[in-house]
Amino acid sequence: MGGKRAKPHAGALAEHISSECAAYRLRVINRAITRIYDEALRPFGIRIAQLNTMVVVMESGGITPNELSQKMHMDASTVSRNVERMCQNGWLELLSLEDARSHAIHITPKGSRLLKEVAPAWERAQAETAKILGSQVMRSLWRAVDRIEAADGGGS
Secondary structure, eight states: OTTOOOOOOHHHHHHHHHHHOHHHHHHHHHHHHHHHHHHHHGGGTOOHHHHHHHHHHHHHTSBOHHHHHHHHTOOHHHHHHHHHHHHHTTSEEEEEOTTSSOEEEEEOHHHHHHHHHHHHHHHHHHHHHHHHHOHHHHHHHHHHHHHHHHHTTSOO
């Protein structure tokens, strides 16, 4: 009557979203894979998010909090909290920049040693992840990240 379409039933809509939502499926994968890495790294007192942060900082040779936030696709407050904890652990340090309005994050010698110590555990977690996801999905993940970085100018 009058050309109005019936609104989809909430149950049908929920079923559609749960079966099709990329964000939901990626979160499930993220949580499961994060758990694998965190378990492997637990004996070293570090989590995969912290290890990833240290790797980005080390690769950059020094990075501002804003640059780190953009590169890792994380909000600034999360980066700030993580970096603060990592500084307290002695893995990272903040060095003032010339303009004194910001600082650069650098890895410490202790952080570099930790990176070397955790490498075998990370390798085991990486192998377990590859076994679970399969090589095709792993390659797809790399391509997806490459596309995201290309779309946003490399994360910066």
